[in-house]
Amino acid sequence: MAERFGKPTLAFDTDAQMSLTFAIEILESGTVYQPFGNWYEKCISEKTTILDAIVKYEDFMRGKLSKFDFPVEKMIFPFEKNLHFVPSVVDLYWLELDLIDRAALKGSFPGILKSISKCLPPKYEFVFFDCPPSFNLLSFSVLSCVDLMLIPINPDAFASRGLRILLEGLDLRIKPNSIP
Numbered sequence: 001m002a003e004r005f006g007k008p009t010l011a012f013d014t015d016a017q018m019s020l021t022f023a024i025e026i027l028e029s030g031t032v033y034q035p036f037g038n039w040y041e042k043c044i045s046e047k048t049t050i051l052d053a054i055v056k057y058e059d060f061m062r063g064k065l066s067k068f069d070f071p072v073e074k075m076i077f078p079f080e081k082n083l084h085f086v087p088s089v090v091d092l093y094w095l096e097l098d099l100i101d102r103a104a105l106k107g108s109f110p111g112i113l114k115s116i117s118k119c120l121p122p123k124y125e126f127v128f129f130d131c132p133p134s135f136n137l138l139s140f141s142v143l144s145c146v147d148l149m150l151i152p153i154n155p156d157a158f159a160s161r162g163l164r165i166l167l168e169g170l171d172l173r174i175k176p177n178s179i180p
Contacts, residue, residue, distance in 0.1 A: 008123065015133075016092040051091050053112050068111060072119060088130075109141040109144070
């Protein structure tokens with residue numbers, strides 16, 4: 001969307017496997033794209049990653065903070081003019097075990113997206129999320145704020161069954177809201 005149509009686009013990697021983050025970070029030559037690598041290390045050291053935003057949002061939802069004032073602009077890498085990127089971190093894998101407040105985690109992405117839309121000049125016309133291959137609370141949070149869901153699957157019986165289980169489970173959990 002960013003390249004083909006010139007539309008401001010934001011992409012999130014919310015998968016602890018970090019495949020999209022590695023795809024951005026590693027050049028075809030096998031070397032690290034240094035501007036991203038340096039920026040990413042700075043985000044980790046300054047605690048401005050997507051995980052830090054989620055934790056701060058949880059603190060806000062639990063009443064530990066009077067407002068959600070995370071610097072969301074610092075977790076967004078301006079990859080190209082119309083393409084911005086929020087990388088994943090490995091510790092997202094442990095998120096549900098570390099966080100106690102399930103309701104705060106379920107509402108985190110709508111809250112974070114609201115903060116992004118308030119403070120950043122480019123109004124993103126498209127926001128894409130790379131979610132983990134298994135369903136968890138973070139996936140639920142992401143899916144609760146999307147208009148369209150694309151699920152790449154292998155064309156086999158197991159993937160088809162897994163997709164049916166996912167959609168049926170979403171239907172039960174998201175009602176009375178409609179599934180994207």
